[in-house]
Amino acid sequence: MKYPKEVRTYCPYCRKHTVHKGKLASKGKARTLAIGTRKHERKLRGHGGKRAGKVPVKKQGVRQKIILECQECKKKQERVIGTRTKKKLEFSA
Numbered sequence: 001m002k003y004p005k006e007v008r009t010y011c012p013y014c015r016k017h018t019v020h021k022g023k024l025a026s027k028g029k030a031r032t033l034a035i036g037t038r039k040h041e042r043k044l045r046g047h048g049g050k051r052a053g054k055v056p057v058k059k060q061g062v063r064q065k066i067i068l069e070c071q072e073c074k075k076k077q078e079r080v081i082g083t084r085t086k087k088k089l090e091f092s093a
């Protein structure tokens with residue numbers, strides 16, 4: 001999927017439409033010591049009639065996130081693009 005490098009869109013900080021530059025958002029990592037992660041691992045322990053670990057689910061592509069940077073105030077905002085895509089996002093000129 002292609003996406004323009006620069007888009008003119010609303011900036012909530014400037015409260016008007018400004019030119020934004022797009023960048024693909026990095027996925028980030030799960031914190032292994034976070035309370036939710038520990039709770040989840042505790043739940044999976046001993047199986048409890050269910051399969052331990054991740055159950056493989058085949059999804060029809062991924063929903064991609066981009067980070068838009070306002071060119072006036074340099075603030076960033078996240079945006080999820082439309083539907084699921086199978087190919088990685090490309091920025092066109």
Ligand SMILES: [Zn+2]
Pocket residue numbers: 011012013014015018070071072073074075
């Ligand atoms: Zn702005």
